[in-house]
Amino acid sequence: MRVSIADVNGEALQQTVAEIKGKFPNVDLLAVQVDVSKYEEVTAFKERVFEWAGEVSVVLNNAGICPTGGKSWEGLEQWRAVIDVNLIG
Numbered sequence: 001m002r003v004s005i006a007d008v009n010g011e012a013l014q015q016t017v018a019e020i021k022g023k024f025p026n027v028d029l030l031a032v033q034v035d036v037s038k039y040e041e042v043t044a045f046k047e048r049v050f051e052w053a054g055e056v057s058v059v060l061n062n063a064g065i066c067p068t069g070g071k072s073w074e075g076l077e078q079w080r081a082v083i084d085v086n087l088i089g
């Protein structure tokens with residue numbers, strides 16, 4: 001089985017790689033650092049996955065941010081980031 005994963009956070013990505021390899025040592029894994037709010041990065045990732053895997057059966061997009069309370073919700077930039085990642089991404 002082939003699985004490709006992506007995350008904007010390199011550390012989180014490597015943690016997920018280790019978890020998958022620990023549980024499913026025979027899985028063929030492609031891990032790429034991608035920001036889902038950047039159209040070019042997502043397109044490049046998609047092309048790389050198709051080149052690597054040939055076809056894709058299942059896609060799961062659960063990248064998301066959810067600033068909680070206080071200053072993190074202040075400012076237009078924060079709202080734009082939430083829209084860019086959670087909605088457009």
Ligand SMILES: NC(=O)c1ccc[n+]([C@@H]2O[C@H](COP(=O)([O-])OP(=O)(O)OC[C@H]3O[C@@H](n4cnc5c(N)ncnc54)[C@H](O)[C@@H]3O)[C@@H](O)[C@H]2O)c1
Pocket residue numbers: 006007008009012034035036037062063064065066085086089
């Ligand atoms: N955990 C919950 O109780 C809960 C409840 C309702 C909704 N959600 C939503 O479900 C999704 C997953 O939740 P979770 O608890 O696993 O969150 P999480 O924070 O553990 O995982 C989200 C992952 O998305 C990645 N990410 C953030 N911005 C990104 C970007 N721009 N590009 C690529 N990757 C990016 C983060 O690095 C992180 O690894 C989120 O969208 C969250 O808002 C979660």
